[in-house]
Amino acid sequence: LNSASKAKKSACDWHGGAERIHQIESAKQWADELKEGTQLQVDEEVKGLTRMHFKVALSRNELRSSDAELQNELDLEKQGQSTGELETLKEKRDKHRKNHKEATSAYFRKMAELCRKANLLAPEMLPELRQHTDRQISLAQSKLPPHEQAQVMQIFDHNISISHYEPDSLNKGKRLSQSGARHAVYQMRYEGQPCVVKVFDFHATNHSISAFIQEVVLHVRLQHPLVVPLRRAFIDHQENRGFLQFDRYECNLQDYLTRMAIPERVPHQFGEPAEAGMVDKMPSKITQMMILSVAHVHSHRVVHGELKPSNWLWDAQREVPILCDFETAKDHGINITRTTTSTCRSAGYTAPELQDNKERPTLASDVFALGRSIETVLSTVHGSRSSERDNLKSFVDKMVCNEPAQRITAPAAAEAWWSEILSGAHGYQRLVRANDVLFTQARCSETFSKGPHHGQSLETLIEAIVVNPEYPLKDERLIIDVVKKGLALQSVDNRRLYCFREAQRRLRSYHQSDAVVWIKVREHKHDIVQERFFQHYDTIDGGKSIVVRGQSRRQGW
Numbered sequence: 001l002n003s004a005s006k007a008k009k010s011a012c013d014w015h016g017g018a019e020r021i022h023q024i025e026s027a028k029q030w031a032d033e034l035k036e037g038t039q040l041q042v043d044e045e046v047k048g049l050t051r052m053h054f055k056v057a058l059s060r061n062e063l064r065s066s067d068a069e070l071q072n073e074l075d076l077e078k079q080g081q082s083t084g085e086l087e088t089l090k091e092k093r094d095k096h097r098k099n100h101k102e103a104t105s106a107y108f109r110k111m112a113e114l115c116r117k118a119n120l121l122a123p124e125m126l127p128e129l130r131q132h133t134d135r136q137i138s139l140a141q142s143k144l145p146p147h148e149q150a151q152v153m154q155i156f157d158h159n160i161s162i163s164h165y166e167p168d169s170l171n172k173g174k175r176l177s178q179s180g181a182r183h184a185v186y187q188m189r190y191e192g193q194p195c196v197v198k199v200f201d202f203h204a205t206n207h208s209i210s211a212f213i214q215e216v217v218l219h220v221r222l223q224h225p226l227v228v229p230l231r232r233a234f235i236d237h238q239e240n241r242g243f244l245q246f247d248r249y250e251c252n253l254q255d256y257l258t259r260m261a262i263p264e265r266v267p268h269q270f271g272e273p274a275e276a277g278m279v280d281k282m283p284s285k286i287t288q289m290m291i292l293s294v295a296h297v298h299s300h301r302v303v304h305g306e307l308k309p310s311n312w313l314w315d316a317q318r319e320v321p322i323l324c325d326f327e328t329a330k331d332h333g334i335n336i337t338r339t340t341t342s343t344c345r346s347a348g349y350t351a352p353e354l355q356d357n358k359e360r361p362t363l364a365s366d367v368f369a370l371g372r373s374i375e376t377v378l379s380t381v382h383g384s385r386s387s388e389r390d391n392l393k394s395f396v397d398k399m400v401c402n403e404p405a406q407r408i409t410a411p412a413a414a415e416a417w418w419s420e421i422l423s424g425a426h427g428y429q430r431l432v433r434a435n436d437v438l439f440t441q442a443r444c445s446e447t448f449s450k451g452p453h454h455g456q457s458l459e460t461l462i463e464a465i466v467v468n469p470e471y472p473l474k475d476e477r478l479i480i481d482v483v484k485k486g487l488a489l490q491s492v493d494n495r496r497l498y499c500f501r502e503a504q505r506r507l508r509s510y511h512q513s514d515a516v517v518w519i520k521v522r523e524h525k526h527d528i529v530q531e532r533f534f535q536h537y538d539t540i541d542g543g544k545s546i547v548v549r550g551q552s553r554r555q556g557w
Contacts, residue, residue, distance in 0.1 A: 045114055052107045056159045059100040066093040097163075104159040105191075108232075111153065144217065151220045157234045162243065165190050165197065173197075190245065195231065200242035212242040218326045221300055225431055225473060225518045226293035228313055228324040246324075253286070253312035253321045257380040283381050285429065286321055287374050287392060288417055292431075293323040294370050295414040298363050302326075305361040307369035308349045309376050317474045318520075320431075348372060352402050364404035367413070371399025429479060432489065434472075434500035434517040437482055439546040441494045446548055448495055453477075458499050458548065465503035465517060466510075472500060472519045479520040489521065498546055 070089045076082050144152065166189040167173055173186040176196065184199045200212045212235075219230035232245040250256075260282070290312065297304055304311075304326065312321035351368035353359050374396050395417075398408040408416070447457050465471050472478045480493040491497040500517050507515035 045117070049107075049110055049114060052103070052110055053159070056100070056103045056107050059096065059103040060159070063093070063096040063100045066096045069093075101164055104157070104164065107159055108157045148217070148220060152216060155216055155220060155230060155233050157232050160232070160234045161236055162197070165195075166192075170197075170199070187248065190232075194248040196246045196248050198244040198246065200244070202240040202242065209242070212244075215244065215326050218302060222297055222302065222326070224293070224296045225318075225470075226289055226296065226320065226322050228322050249313040249322075250316045251314050252310045253314050254309035254376075256314040256321075257309060257377060260381050283377055283392060285319070286377050286381075288430065289320045290323075290370060290374060290377075291410065291413050291417060293321070294366060295410040297323065298366065298410045303361050303363055304366050304369075306349075307366055307373055309373050312373075351404070353404055362404065363409065364407050367399050367407045367410055368404075370410065371396045371407075374399070429520055429522050431473070431518050432521055434497070434504050434519050437480070437489045437491050437497055437519070437521065438544065439494050439497060440483075440490050440492065441546060443547045443549055444494045444498060458495060458502075461496070461499040462503045462506070465499065466506050469503070469507060469515065469517055472517065479522050481524060482521045483524050489523070494546060498548060 066089065070086075070093045073083060073086050073089050077086060142149070162168070162170060165173075170184070170186055173188050175184060176187055177183065177185040183201075186197045186199070188195055188197050200209075202209055202212075212233075216230065216233050219227070223229065228246055228249075230244060230246060233243065235242045251259075293312070294304070294307065304323070306325065311323065311325045313324050315322050349369040349372045351361075351365035354361065354365055359365075374392070378392055378396075395413075399413065401407045446459075448454055453461060478496060480491055480496050482489045482491050484490075500519050504515060504517040507517070
C-alpha cells in the first residue's frame with residue numbers, strides 16, 4: 001500500500017468504517033427477514049402442516065392394516081391353512097412401513113422449519129403449532145418464553161414410535177444401562193446413524209411425565225458443545241412411555257479413565273516406561289472441560305444434582321468429556337415441577353451438607369461433586385507431570401471445602417483456571433466461539449495455499465460447516481493457532497477463521513438467529529509465534545474484518 005492508501009485506510013478505521021459496514025449489512029439482513037415475515041402466510045403454512053399430519057395418520061393406518069393382515073397370515077400358516085400370500089404381505093407391510101417413516105420424517109422437518117420461522121418472524125404461529133402437540137407437553141410449553149417454545153417443539157416428534165428405529169423393538173436392541181438403573185438405555189440406529197434411546201416408563205412414578213418434559217426443556221436451554229445434545233423426543237401413549245434420542249458415544253468418562261489407567265503403549269527403544277508420553281496434559285484438558293461444562297450449566301442457574309465421572313460421556317472424536325443426565329437437575333429459572341424427589345446420593349461425590357438427606361442439592365454441592373470427580377481423574381491417570389498434578393490438586397482443594405460458603409463457584413473456577421493452572425503453558429487447546437478470534441490480515445485469497453485443504457476453495461469448507469456446524473470440532477485438521485495478546489485472541493490462520501465466521505453468518509441468515517459455530521484453537525503466548533505473527537500482521541480495523549480477494553463484500557462483526 002502507498003502512503004495515500006494507508007492514510008485512507010487508517011482514517012476509515014479511525015472513524016469506524018468497518019463498524020458502519022457491519023451496521024449496513026445487519027440492517028440489510030434484518031430488512032430481508034422483515035420482508036419474509038410480511039410475506040409469510042401463517043394460515044397457509046399451518047394448513048400445509050395439517051395436511052402433512054393427515055398424511056402421517058393415513059400412512060399409520062395403512063401400516064397397522066398391513067401388520068394385521070401379515071399377522072393373520074402367520075397365524076394361518078401355523079395352523080396349516082396358509083393362503084400362500086406370506087411374501088406378498090411382507091412386501092406390502094415393508095412398503096407401508098417405509099411410507100410411514102418418510103411421512104413422519106417430512107412432518108418433523110416441516111414442524112422444525114415452522115418453529116424456526118415462528119421464533120424469528122411470526123410468534124403468533126406458536127399457539128397454532130402447539131395444537132399439534134400432546135396436551136401435557138403443550139401445557140408445559142405454554143409456560144416457557146416464545147423462543148424456547150419454538151426450540152422445544154423442534155425436538156418433539158409426535159408421530160414417531162420405537163418401530164422407526166433399528167432394530168424395530170427394544171427387546172431386540174442392546175441394553176446399555178445396568179439393571180436397577182432409573183431408566184433403561186438402549187443402543188439403536190435411526191436413519192442409519194447410531195444413537196442411544198433413553199426410556200421413561202410413566203408407570204414407574206407419578207412424576208415421570210414431568211421429569212421427561214423438564215429434561216427436554218433443560219437440554220434445549222443448556223445447548224453447548226460440552227453438554228450432550230438431545231436430538232429427538234417422543235411419547236408412546238399406548239405403552240405409556242417417553243423416549244429421548246441422543247448421539248451414541250464410545251463410553252462415559254469413568255470407563256475412559258479406567259482404560260487410561262492401563263498402559264497401552266509399548267516401551268520405547270531407549271527403555272522409557274510404557275506409560276511415558278501417554279497422557280501429557282490430558283488431566284488438565286479433561287479437568288478444564290469438566291469445569292467449563294459445569295460453569296455453563298450454573299450460569300443458567302441450573303443445579304445438576306448428581307455430578308460424578310460416569311455422568312460425563314467421552315467424545316472420542318474431540319477428546320473431551322461432555323455432561324449428561326439432567327433428570328435430577330433443578331432449574332431455578334423455569335416454572336416446572338422438580339424432576340425428582342429422590343434422596344439417592346452417589347457415594348464419594350456427596351457434599352457434607354447433603355449427607356443426612358435433609359438438604360437438597362445446590363450450586364455449592366455441585367462444585368463439591370465436581371472437585372471429587374476431578375480427584376478421580378487425577379488418581380486414575382498416573383502419567384501426568386508432578387508439577388501439573390500439584391497445581392491441579394491445589395485448585396481442587398478450593399472446591400471440596402467442608403463449608404459451602406468457602407467453595408469457589410464454577411464460573412469463578414473457569415475464570416481462574418487460565419492464570420492458576422495454565423500459566424506458562426504453550427499451545428494449549430480450548431473451545432471458543434468463532435467470533436471470539438480476530439483476523440490478523442486485511443485480505444486473503446479465495447483458496448487454501450497450504451495444509452490439508454491445499455488448492456481447495458474456501459467455499460467448500462464453508463458449505464461443509466453450514467451442513468454440519470459441529471464439523472470444526474470433529475476434524476483435528478481444523479484446529480487453528482492463535483496468539484493471545486492481552487485479552488485478544490488473534491488468528492495465525494485467517495482463511496479458516498474466515499470460513500468459520502462466514503458459515504456462522506450464513507446459519508444466522510437461515511433463520512437460526514442464535515447459531516454459534518464453536519471452534520478449537522491452539523493458544524500460544526505472544527512470544528511463541530512472533531516471527532510469523534508479525535510478518536503477516538496487517539489488519540483493516542484491529543482484526544474485526546477481512547476481505548477475500550475477488551469478493552466485494554467485507555466480512556466482519
